[in-house]
Amino acid sequence: MARQGILVDRPYERLTGEQVQLIHQSSMDILRDPGLISFNKEAVEVLDGHGAVIESVAGDHRSWKVSLPEQVVVEALKSAPRTVKLGARNPDNTVVMHGDEPKVYLITGSETNIWLDVDFPTYVHKSDPAREIKVPEFKPRRGTVEDLCQSARVCEHLEMVDGFIRNVNIQDRDITEQNKDVNKYFASLNNNTKHFMSGLTSLDQLDNVVRMAELIAGGEKALEDNPIISFITCLVKSPLQLVQDTTDTFIAVCRRGLPVAVSSSPQAGTTAPIKEAGIMAQINAEVLAGITLGQLVKPGTPVLYGSVPVRARMDTLNDSYGAIETSQYNIDCVQMARFYGIPNYSTSGVCDSKIPGQQSSVERLFSDIVVAMAGPQYLHCAFGLLDCNSVFCLLQAVLDDAHFRMIEFLLRQPRIDQAEMEVVLKQIRTVAATPQKLYINYIRPVLRSGELSGIYPFEGSGEADQVFELAHERMQELLAMPVEHIDRETTARIFEEVPGILPRLNVYEREN
Amino acid sequence: MSKDTIAAIKENVIQGRKTQEDVGIDDTLAGTPGVMELMEQALEDNISPQSIITEGLTAGMEVVGEKFSSKEYFIPDMLASAEAVGAAMDVLKPVLEKAKVETKGRFAIATVKGDIHDIGKNIVAILLKGAGYEVHDLGIDVPAEKIVEFVREEKPGYLGLSALLTTTMTEMGVVIGALKESSLRNSVKVLIGGAAVSDEFAREIGADAYCADAFSAVRALDSYQKAS
Numbered sequence: 001m002a003r004q005g006i007l008v009d010r011p012y013e014r015l016t017g018e019q020v021q022l023i024h025q026s027s028m029d030i031l032r033d034p035g036l037i038s039f040n041k042e043a044v045e046v047l048d049g050h051g052a053v054i055e056s057v058a059g060d061h062r063s064w065k066v067s068l069p070e071q072v073v074v075e076a077l078k079s080a081p082r083t084v085k086l087g088a089r090n091p092d093n094t095v096v097m098h099g100d101e102p103k104v105y106l107i108t109g110s111e112t113n114i115w116l117d118v119d120f121p122t123y124v125h126k127s128d129p130a131r132e133i134k135v136p137e138f139k140p141r142r143g144t145v146e147d148l149c150q151s152a153r154v155c156e157h158l159e160m161v162d163g164f165i166r167n168v169n170i171q172d173r174d175i176t177e178q179n180k181d182v183n184k185y186f187a188s189l190n191n192n193t194k195h196f197m198s199g200l201t202s203l204d205q206l207d208n209v210v211r212m213a214e215l216i217a218g219g220e221k222a223l224e225d226n227p228i229i230s231f232i233t234c235l236v237k238s239p240l241q242l243v244q245d246t247t248d249t250f251i252a253v254c255r256r257g258l259p260v261a262v263s264s265s266p267q268a269g270t271t272a273p274i275k276e277a278g279i280m281a282q283i284n285a286e287v288l289a290g291i292t293l294g295q296l297v298k299p300g301t302p303v304l305y306g307s308v309p310v311r312a313r314m315d316t317l318n319d320s321y322g323a324i325e326t327s328q329y330n331i332d333c334v335q336m337a338r339f340y341g342i343p344n345y346s347t348s349g350v351c352d353s354k355i356p357g358q359q360s361s362v363e364r365l366f367s368d369i370v371v372a373m374a375g376p377q378y379l380h381c382a383f384g385l386l387d388c389n390s391v392f393c394l395l396q397a398v399l400d401d402a403h404f405r406m407i408e409f410l411l412r413q414p415r416i417d418q419a420e421m422e423v424v425l426k427q428i429r430t431v432a433a434t435p436q437k438l439y440i441n442y443i444r445p446v447l448r449s450g451e452l453s454g455i456y457p458f459e460g461s462g463e464a465d466q467v468f469e470l471a472h473e474r475m476q477e478l479l480a481m482p483v484e485h486i487d488r489e490t491t492a493r494i495f496e497e498v499p500g501i502l503p504r505l506n507v508y509e510r511e512n
Numbered sequence: 513m514s515k516d517t518i519a520a521i522k523e524n525v526i527q528g529r530k531t532q533e534d535v536g537i538d539d540t541l542a543g544t545p546g547v548m549e550l551m552e553q554a555l556e557d558n559i560s561p562q563s564i565i566t567e568g569l570t571a572g573m574e575v576v577g578e579k580f581s582s583k584e585y586f587i588p589d590m591l592a593s594a595e596a597v598g599a600a601m602d603v604l605k606p607v608l609e610k611a612k613v614e615t616k617g618r619f620a621i622a623t624v625k626g627d628i629h630d631i632g633k634n635i636v637a638i639l640l641k642g643a644g645y646e647v648h649d650l651g652i653d654v655p656a657e658k659i660v661e662f663v664r665e666e667k668p669g670y671l672g673l674s675a676l677l678t679t680t681m682t683e684m685g686v687v688i689g690a691l692k693e694s695s696l697r698n699s700v701k702v703l704i705g706g707a708a709v710s711d712e713f714a715r716e717i718g719a720d721a722y723c724a725d726a727f728s729a730v731r732a733l734d735s736y737q738k739a740s
Contacts, residue, residue, distance in 0.1 A: 436634045441595075443588040444528065445535055 002094040003162045005103040009413050011375030013335050014328060020339050023277075023332075027285035028070040035067035036240045036289055040247035043235075043293055047072075050296050066242070068289060076292040079299035082341045084259055086163060086378075087226035089216060090193035090484070094226070095162055095378075097304075097343035102334075102375025104411075106404055108155055108383040108397070109165030111199070115143040116355065116386065116393035118472060136468045138355045140391065143168035145175065145187050145502065147392075150479060151384070152191035154394055157478045160404040161383060163195040164188060165232070167392050172502075179500035181205035185212055185229065186494065186501050190486050197230045197261070203249050208498045210256060215493050216486055223258075230259035232306065232345075235293070236286040238266035242293075250290070254297040261345040261378070262290035263306030267319055268329070270312050279329055283309050284336050291342065304378055306345035307333030313352070319388050321350035322363040327370050334374040346376030349400065354387045356396045356468065365403055372407055395468065398475045402457045409453045514559045518568045521550045521600070525572025526579075528592025530599050537589070547596040551603045561607050565644070569597045573642060580727075587726075591635065594642025601641065615646040616737055621672035622650035622659055624683035629676035632706060635726045636672055643730050645670075656683070656690040663696050670733055673719075675706040684709070685717035703732055 015023070037057065038044050044064045048054045053067040086095040095105045117139045125131035148168040155161045166184050175183060180201045188196050189212070200206060209229070217223040233250040237243045253260045264286035266272035272279040287305050294301045309329035313320040320326065330346050337344030348371035353360035368381055381404070382389060384397030427442050446452055458474075460466030486494070488508045495506055503509060527536030529546035536542075545553070554564050576593040579585040601615075608615070619640050623633050630652045641647045650662060663671060675681045684704050691697040697718075704714050705723040714722035723729040 436630075436638075438631065438634055440588050440591055440635075444592055447586060447588060448537070 001092045002096050003092070003105060005095070005105045005162065005377075006372070006408050006411050007413075008102040008104060008373060008375035008411050011102040011334070011338075012331065012370065012373040014331050015335050020335060023280050023284055023336060024339065026277075026281035027288055028073065030240070030281055030285040031068040031073060031289060032070065033067065034240065035065055036236070036242055038064045038066050038242035038247070039244040040235075040242050040251075042251055043242050043247050046251070046293060046296050050076075068292065073288055073292050076295040077288070077340055077342075079295045080291055080340075080342050081300060081302050082343075084302040084304065084343045084377075085227065086195040086197075086230055086259055087217070087223075087228045088163075088193060088195045089189065089228055089486070091226070093162070093194040095195055097377035099341035099343045099377070100338065101377070102338070104372050104376060104379050105162040106160050106383075107163040107165055107197070107378055107380050108151075108161055108167050109197075109380040110382070110385065110389045111166055111169045112385060112390055112392040113143060113169045113171070114140045114387070114391040115147045115168060116140050116391050116396075118356075118393065118395045118468070120469060120472065133464075134469060136356075136395075136472075138393070142171045143392065144172045145170040145183055145505065148184060148187045149191045149505070151392065151394060151397070152188045153481075153483050154397060154475065154478045155383065156192045156194065156483050157481050158383070158397065158401040160401045160408065161194065163197065163378075164192045165380060166196070166198045167384065174502060177202055178204070179502075182208050182212065182498055182500045183502055183505065185209050186498075186505055189213075189216060189228070190491070190505065190507070191483050193484055195230065196228060197232055199232050199234075199246075200249050200253075203245070203252060205500075206249070206252050206256075208500070210258070212494055212498045215490055215497065227259055227302075230261070230302075232261040232263055233290075234263045234265060235290050236262075236264045238264060238271035238286060239282060240286060240289075242289070247293075250294065251297050254294045254301040257298060257301060259302040259304070260294065261304040261306040262287055262294060263308055263345065264290070265308035265310065268309065268311040268325065269314075270317055272309070274312075276325070276328065276332070279309055280332050280336070283307055283329070283333065288340075303342065304345040305333070305337035305340065305342045307337070308347045308380075309333060310350075320352060321347075321367070321388055322352035322359075324366070326350075327367040330367070330371045330376075331374040334371070334376040337376070343377040345378045345380060346371055346374070347380050347382070348372065349382035349385070350389055351382075351386060352388060354391065356386070356393055356399065360386060360396065361399075361403075364400065368400075368403065369407055369410070372411065394475050394479075395471055398471045398478065399458070399467070402471075405457075406453065415451075514554070514557055514563070517550055517554050517557060517559060518563060520545070521547055521554065521564065521568035522572040522575075524550060525569055525593050525596055526575050528576075528589055528596060530592070530596040534592070534596075547600050548603070551600050555603070555607070561604050561611060561613060564600070564604065569600055570644065573597055587635070590727075591638050594639045596642075597644075598638060598641035598647075601644065616644040617646070617670060617733065618648070618666065618668040619645045619670040619672065619733065620648045620650055620659070620662055620666065620668040621674065622654035623652040623674045624680055624687060625653055625655045626683055627675045627677055627680035628652045629706075630674070632676070632726070633672070633674040636674070636705065636723070636729045639726045639730055640733065643734070645733060656687045659687050660690045660694050660696065663691065663700050664694065668700060670736070671700045671702050672723075672729060673702065673704045675704075675708055678708045681706065681708045681713065684719065688718050701736055703729060705729065 055065040057063040082099040120134040235247040235250040268279040311323040311325040348367040351363035458467040458470040531546040711722040
């Protein structure tokens with residue numbers, strides 16, 4: 001068994017076949033000239049050995065100009081798997097993605113610094129003290145490892161969430177650069193049985209993180225068969241620069257053969273051209289460069305075509321995920337990934353809004369619907385994220401889950417076939433002959449079959465808007481639900497073999 | 513045996529199964545007798561109409577009402593149950609007349625002149641019949657004269673007027689005016705409903721009640737019953 005995903009039978013595509021070819025060819029031209037600047041020596045050595053043209057920049061021996069001939073890229077792409085399996089602690093949560101199949105899996109993310117608490121203080125009307133209203137108040141604070149545990153627990157129970165990307169940057173006083181990775185991996189894996197993806201803070205911790213995953217999966221081979229963890233690396237800094245540290249991480253992960261998302265996040269207007277043609281040619285070149293490097297390091301490494309394009313805000317030059325163009329770029333990227341047959345890591349639901357509310361709903365739903373319609377396989381849909389992914393709010397995640405249930409329904413295929421038509425024609429003829437001319441009696445057989453969409457789950461009983469209050473009640477219910485932790489024996493081995501995990505994360509020690 | 517039959521009637525009202533062909537909420541009842549077949553059985557067994565109504569039909573509808581209030585049931589469920597009760601009441605009508613047992617009251621309903629929309633009207637009619645009222649559906653696009661004539665001749669205690677359109681809602685005031693002119697206004701409670709009308713409009717034209725939905729019509733009539 002694996003997670004079902006949402007099959008988008010006829011995906012929404014913006015680009016014509018000619019435009020896809022033009023972007024592809026332009027990306028190839030870009031990779032040849034001007035090529036990339038690499039700040040990573042090992043990447044230069046790998047690429048040099050496979051036909052790239054290398055030139056030291058100003059003779060500084062710290063950066064190199066890399067010109068990638070089209071043939072190098074085309075050959076490397078051939079070994080990139082068209083099917084990528086992302087395992088899970090609970091095998092029923094496995095995600096299997098095919099690059100040519102527009103089946104969408106919904107994933108959380110990204111790492112936020114701020115955790116947004118919500119409270120509902122009561123306000124009394126000044127001139128009429130009998131009138132009281134509850135107004136949500138949002139209070140930001142620095143995220144902690146306990147927050148990440150809570151988020152993982154809630155996301156375990158959110159039905160629409162197919163996989164978990166760590167979404168809280170843990171900033172406790174006892175968290176350091178050295179122990180951050182093991183703690184974020186353990187906190188997430190111990191509270192969530194879905195697939196887990198994260199970036200690495202320190203490459204030194206890769207061995208520890210992988211050992212932890214091996215212990216949970218049941219050994220090295222078991223982890224290979226059931227890769228319960230994967231990584232995301234932004235090895236290319238736009239425009240066209242291979243960064244030293246993340247490229248090191250990327251190469252190390254590829255050598256392990258674990259799944260990895262090659263992500264690029266250019267900003268149209270600053271780190272990429274403001275024109276759609278420009279950002280598309282560039283982001284495609286950047287992602288292909290990463291995939292090429294990965295395949296040259298270890299052919300067959302399971303990679304995702306990771307696209308996080310965004311347009312700049314004109315008032316601040318910050319990212320504007322709420323900009324309509326951001327969705328357009330993402331839809332284009334989905335189409336490009338499908339052109340190469342490589343599963344796509346796409347982005348939606350990121351919003352400019354700082355708190356849950358009307359702006360966040362509009363911005364999120366707009367991109368969630370249209371990007372999902374494009375049929376990306378691995379959709380980072382920013383469950384609970386606000387303020388351009390710098391803030392996480394559990395209440396928002398609960399709302400997002402409800403909204404994605406609606407989107408899932410929207411994307412269902414029409415049930416129109418001969419048998420169905422015969423049934424309804426009979427109904428039409430029967431009802432036409434009755435005095436009341438109502439089809440209501442035919443509703444009941446489908447009423448509880450799942451064939452009808454439900455009413456908005458957080459609709460209040462009166463005229464007042466109770467969405468936040470009801471979603472908050474749901475959030476509390478989810479937080480109170482138990483999760484299946486890693487078993488006692490495995491937990492003990494993890495704490496024995498993997499250094500740096502905070503003792504307070506050991507649920508069995510807490511029991512004693 | 514009679515207790516079993518009444519309990520089965522109640523259960524099938526809750527399930528909204530008028531006949532054995534109907535599908536209820538519980539799949540396992542498929543093919544078993546529905547309300548109509550059970551009514552036949554009950555009358556054959558000489559079970560009193562009062563027991564059938566109070567312990568079977570009304571008791572079943574009370575459960576349906578509770579399930580609707582708790583959002584377990586939806587309007588199609590409510591209507592299926594009301595239809596089953598309405599059909600049972602049709603079977604009981606001659607028996608009740610013979611025993612001189614009265615219904616909860618006589619209710620006439622019409623979509624006013626110029627308006628042909630009847631979904632709301634039909635739902636109100638089904639629910640009120642299921643609630644034990646004698647319902648007379650005068651149809652759609654009914655002129656005021658015809659309504660007044662019915663009130664004069666048949667003497668319903670309650671009159672429901674329905675209109676969907678802002679262009680036809682004024683006809684409701686015409687009907688009330690015609691009832692006044694014919695000195696019939698005090699003989700009948702007038703309830704109005706429909707997408708275009710409101711509580712304020714009901715007061716404006718001198719109606720007795722505005723019903724936001726079919727259930728409020730049932731509640732309004734029941735409250736008049738209790739008050740009388």
